[in-house]
Amino acid sequence: MSDFLPDPPRPGSNLPELSVSDLSRALKRTVEEAFGYVRVRGEISQPKRHTSGHLYLRLKDDAAVIEAVCWKGVVARLAIRPEEGMEVICTGKLTTYPGRSQYQLVIDSMDLAGEGALLKMLEERKRRLAAEGLFAPERKKPLPFLPRTIGVITSPTGAVIRDILHRLADRFPRHVLLWPVAVQGEGAAAQVARAIQGFNSLEAGGRVPRPDLLIVARGGGSLEDLMAFNEEIVVRAAAASQIPLISAVGHETDTTLIDFAADRRAPTPTAAAEMAVPVRSELLAQVLDDSRRLHGCMTRALELRRQHVAGLARGLGDPQALLEGLVQRLDDRAERLELAMRGGLERRGVAVRQLALKLRHPREVLQMARLRLETGGRGLRAGLATANRLADGRYQALAQRLNLDYLRRDLGKASERLADLPPRLDRAYAARLRAGGDKLANLSQLLESYSYRGVLARGFALVTDGDGAPVTRADSTHPGMAVAIAFADGKVAALIGEAGTSPPPAEAEGDQRVPARRRSTRSAKEQGSLF
Numbered sequence: 064m065s066d067f068l069p070d071p072p073r074p075g076s077n078l079p080e081l082s083v084s085d086l087s088r089a090l091k092r093t094v095e096e097a098f099g100y101v102r103v104r105g106e107i108s109q110p111k112r113h114t115s116g117h118l119y120l121r122l123k124d125d126a127a128v129i130e131a132v133c134w135k136g137v138v139a140r141l142a143i144r145p146e147e148g149m150e151v152i153c154t155g156k157l158t159t160y161p162g163r164s165q166y167q168l169v170i171d172s173m174d175l176a177g178e179g180a181l182l183k184m185l186e187e188r189k190r191r192l193a194a195e196g197l198f199a200p201e202r203k204k205p206l207p208f209l210p211r212t213i214g215v216i217t218s219p220t221g222a223v224i225r226d227i228l229h230r231l232a233d234r235f236p237r238h239v240l241l242w243p244v245a246v247q248g249e250g251a252a253a254q255v256a257r258a259i260q261g262f263n264s265l266e267a268g269g270r271v272p273r274p275d276l277l278i279v280a281r282g283g284g285s286l287e288d289l290m291a292f293n294e295e296i297v298v299r300a301a302a303a304s305q306i307p308l309i310s311a312v313g314h315e316t317d318t319t320l321i322d323f324a325a326d327r328r329a330p331t332p333t334a335a336a337e338m339a340v341p342v343r344s345e346l347l348a349q350v351l352d353d354s355r356r357l358h359g360c361m362t363r364a365l366e367l368r369r370q371h372v373a374g375l376a377r378g379l380g381d382p383q384a385l386l387e388g389l390v391q392r393l394d395d396r397a398e399r400l401e402l403a404m405r406g407g408l409e410r411r412g413v414a415v416r417q418l419a420l421k422l423r424h425p426r427e428v429l430q431m432a433r434l435r436l437e438t439g440g441r442g443l444r445a446g447l448a449t450a451n452r453l454a455d456g457r458y459q460a461l462a463q464r465l466n467l468d469y470l471r472r473d474l475g476k477a478s479e480r481l482a483d484l485p486p487r488l489d490r491a492y493a494a495r496l497r498a499g500g501d502k503l504a505n506l507s508q509l510l511e512s513y514s515y516r517g518v519l520a521r522g523f524a525l526v527t528d529g530d531g532a533p534v535t536r537a538d539s540t541h542p543g544m545a546v547a548i549a550f551a552d553g554k555v556a557a558l559i560g561e562a563g564t565s566p567p568p569a570e571a572e573g574d575q576r577v578p579a580r581r582r583s584t585r586s587a588k589e590q591g592s593l594f
Contacts, residue, residue: 087161094166098157103129103168104176107149112138120145122153122168130160130167140249141173142290149184150176181286185293189320192295197302198323204307206327206338207275212238213339214274214306216258219243223280223311223332230336235343240274245291246281252294255279259300259308276339277306279321280332283314292319301325311335516551525549 081089105122112118116135121128131153133141145151155170175181192198213231217223219241231237242261244254265273279301281292291297292312301308301324310325311332322328329335519525526534527547534546544559 084161087159087164091159091161095156095158100154101157101168102152102154103131104152105129105150107145107147107151110145110147118145122151130165131155131170132167133170133173137171142249143173143175145173146184152176181290185320188293188295189323192298192320193323197298202302203326206307206309209235209340210237210275212240212272212274212276214240214242214262214277215280216242216244216255216262216277217280217332218246221246221282223282226333227278227280227336230333231340234337235340235346237340238272240272247284247288247291251291252297255291256294256296256300259297259304263303263305274306277304277308278311278329278332278335278339279308279325280311280335281313282332283317289313289317289319292321297321298324309335309338519549519551 103122105124108121108123108128110118110120116138118133118138120131120133122131123129133145143149143151152174153168153170154172155168157166157168159166175184196202215224215227217227224241228239231239240262242258244258245251246255259277259279262274262277265271267273279292281289289312292310298320301310301321307326309327309329310319310322311329311334312319312321315330327338329338525548527549528534529545531547534540540546540559542559542561546557546559547554548557
């Protein structure tokens with residue numbers, strides 16, 4: 064207890080001595096007891112969000128400034144987002160921070176200081192977002208003429224959704240998807256933004272149909288009630304929507320920032336439903352009227368064409384009369400052509416007969432050729448005999464003049480080359496045989512690897528029909544079909560049975576390839592299904 068009691072006064076002084084911590088704690092108790100609950104109005108200065116989530120700022124007016132802190136849990140519940148220069152009314156308690164010898168306000172809630180400040184903030188936000196091009200007219204998308212599916216983002220319990228559904232049913236019933244959201248209060252802006260993004264993330268043709276049109280709707284209210292639709296996150300989500308969007312927030316006199324980012328603004332939720340779909344009865348009347356006008360136009364056009372064709376027909380001659388003269392000319396030309404062809408053939412025949420009289424018989428021509436050949440042969444044989452006699456005399460004279468030793472050397476070299484040729488030929492032939500054998504062995508191994516018999520040896524079987532064609536699919540078989548099953552060591556015959564029945568033991572009398580343990584004593588009539 065002595066640690067909390069002040070030290071006794073020094074001699075000559077009646078005031079107790081306090082430590083700095085004691086004095087700071089005393090001041091803290093005094094300030095917190097005197098200002099346990101206060102409301103302070105001022106302008107936000109130097110707001111700073113710490114990494115821990117706490118918010119530090121200053122509240123100031125034209126004459127003073129006070130430090131303020133808003134803890135992380137309270138920041139998440141604030142209805143507004145603190146910004147530089149915003150005039151607010153803060154509620155909380157006053158305390159001290161001994162570490163810096165300063166007093167500060169611990170904020171529990173924060174509200175805008177009047178509608179003027181709120182409008183000023185909205186105008187500043189509107190000007191900033193417009194500078195980014197979010198409200199540009201060229202960003203607006205046209206609304207579909209008759210959407211198949213309409214997505215509505217609003218409260219599921221309010222009168223807005225009932226008004227929209229009732230108006231759509233009166234004009235043109237459509238499929239409506241409702242994304243329920245809170246339309247005011249804490250977290251409403253984030254829910255509306257997530258709803259817009261959620262509808263845009265749906266895939267076309269998916270289980271949940273992707274809307275062709277979005278309606279963001281809310282009934283009327285005060286400026287504070289409509290603040291969720293003035294938040295930057297909602298405005299950016301509406302501007303980024305790929306689906307055309309209608310803003311129907313409030314009544315005719317209410318204006319929010321989402322109205323500028325949307326593709327179309329409706330004064331009321333009911334008016335938004337009227338913009339979304341046309342009147343079905345008016346469309347039917349328009350279609351019927353267009354049908355009658357189209358039918359009348361086509362009738363008049365056909366009548367005009369018919370009259371025009373009739374007028375042209377009166378100016379033309381009789382086709383039958385025109386064809387009669389042409390038919391007569393055609394018959395005359397055909398008759399003249401037939402006579403001309405007959406006369407031409409007769410003239411060609413006479414000319415051929417005259418030329419045939421001038422030709423010799425082939426036997427005479429062959430006889431004359433044979434005589435000329437025999438005469439030439441006798442002269443050739445006489446010439447060859449004379450040439451042989453002359454050549455023999457010249458050869459004998461030339462042989463005497465040649466050097467017989469030179470001939471012997473050439474003959475010796477030729478004999479050596481001739482003797483060397485058989486070993487070389489044997490070696491080349493053996494090398495060629497080895498290369499061919501290696502190539503044949505490689506091809507044999509490759510062929511064996513590609514053969515289905517290797518697959519059969521691994522436990523598989525090949526099923527063929529009666530023609531020997533492979534059976535590769537179950538739907539190409541039928542019950543009672545005779546097949547052959549080839550294994551690695553031989554073939555067996557089988558019949559295709561009904562699906563779902565157990566195969567009976569095979570009966571193979573006289574077939575040594577079927578094991579004896581699989582033989583059955585039942586007759587062929589008792590044989591079951593293979594499958």
